[in-house]
């Protein structure tokens with residue numbers, strides 16, 4: 001009996017291009033044998049057979065376009081598959097959207113377990129060249145440990161090379177986590193202070209710096225300790241020291257005993273580790289401003305986390321990291337000034353989102369200088385004398401400390417990448433494709449070292465893709481959007497298209513906003529300055545972007561990130577029942593405002 005095998009449900013995709021036909025008439029095939037490869041703008045994927053037998057005819061050729069229901073092949077006799085599309089449509093559709101083709105679970109055992117890593121030509125061509133590890137990951141930040149753990153979970157033999165004594169990279173040791181612990185302390189202080197309006201007054205906070213630092217370290221320690229434990233559980237070998245490439249299949253790791261947050265100079269004569277695949281996850285470091293004196297009172301974000309509280313602090317750079325540290329220091333009693341070269345704080349973020357923050361900190365900080373350059377710093381005995389340049393530049397000022405937070409530069413030039421033939425651009429970034437491959441196919445790069453945005457959640461998602469591709473899966477980093485959050489007070493979060501970008505690029509959009517002054521939960525928190533705005537496509541009403549400002553905005557942005565990934569429109573969000581009273585209702589109500597169904601505000605009808 002002849003059976004037609006059809007294209008299954010492809011989710012949103014129609015008229016998808018056939019880029020390869022994998023069978024020909026006369027071939028004997030089983031259930032799930034890949035028949036052809038399709039490519040959408042998001043992913044490539046194989047279409048497995050839903051019937052077993054001998055291929056009688058093939059109905060498509062390379063370059064054809066197919067949709068759900070198109071005939072792929074006709075199969076003669078043999079076992080027939082369930083009538084539905086392969087396995088179940090949902091799985092296939094999810095697979096398609098994520099761009100990850102399911103692979104059979106590997107048998108147990110390390111090296112033998114994987115289906116010959118796609119990117120290990122020596123192995124896959126059967127040259128029988130053997131390496132110490134299937135995958136060596138250089139750097140144990142959020143990108144690196146995620147890649148290592150995913151690779152190990154797929155059955156590969158993995159080593160993780162790290163120069164610092166604890167795992168977790170910048171994020172866990174000297175970035176996201178310690179800064180958020182301190183920001184929580186700052187929030188408690190400010191919230192307590194503001195409760196006087198409700199009749200509750202506390203005295204001036206007594207700050208025990210040693211205890212506060214100890215508490216912060218414990219938070220960090222729980223997380224980094226957890227990583228060490230999980231490495232053990234997964235049998236990921238941790239190799240301590242600074243790694244540099246010595247060839248396309250080898251890294252030399254020298255024991256440099258580098259303190260957390262510090263750079264290291266590799267020594268020769270270390271342990272040589274060979275690999276079939278490598279994932280470079282060596283991260284980034286704080287940019288130093290040229291021409292500043294070498295003085296311990298000039299600190300970067302790592303130094304700022306030590307909380308050696310000055311009376312007067314100048315933060316150079318009004319970006320996220322600088323403003324988060326400014327929030328902490330101001331709450332702990334330091335007089336904070338911020339100087340920013342561009343015309344506003346948090347460059348790249350819509351001005352209407354930044355405004356509530358500017359308004360709040362204008363009252364709390366000593367000075368906020370925009371369009372102003374920190375031109376010169378002189379180290380004097382009594383402090384650091386800073387000279388400013390700009391239209392409204394003040395007279396030179398003397399500060400007890402200067403925190404330089406002007407961005408981060410990638411570590412691409414510190415790993416001897418040329419020995420492996422890996423291209424590093426002039427700024428130190430390593431170019432990669434959507435599978436996180438560098439120009440050397442078995443060497444991947446992820447995280448801060450491959451480019452903006454330098455964020456932990458981007459790094460970890462890229463890490464998974466690199467591990468899966470090294471294993472032989474067809475994974476891609478195809479996130480539509482990556483959310484950004486400033487954990488200032490108020491928090492600012494945005495995702496997808498910003499209004500600033502839309503205007504600059506002439507993108508036709510429509511906007512709907514909901515002011516938090518009309519949100520019950522926000523008022524119960526004693527705050528009314530927040531704003532939620534959603535941007536929609538004019539024709540389809542799909543969500544293109546969102547921006548929120550207000551307490552906990554960072555937690556709320558994930559809903560809109562999901563909405564954009566899922567292709568939701570305004571009605572999808574507006575009709576989703578949000579719990580009351582929550583800040584999340586502002587997202588639902590902004591969508592209702594767009595739909596014209598909002599009842600929690602009175603919006604006069606357009607005539």
Ligand code: FAD
Pocket residue numbers: 138139140141142143144161162163164168169170171172174175176177179241242243244281282283284301302321411414415446447448449454455456457458459487
């Ligand atoms: P990293 O975390 O930089 O890790 C790289 C690792 O590689 C390090 O452990 C390093 O020691 C190691 N390494 C480098 N070279 C070598 C070598 N040759 N040999 C051996 N080991 C090596 N991001 C967010 O998403 N949310 C936040 O709230 C946030 N807050 C931040 C706050 C601060 C103060 C800072 C500085 C950063 C913050 N970031 C935040 C950014 C975030 O920390 C980074 O985007 C993230 O850590 C990048 O991860 P990664 O894996 O690429 O590299």
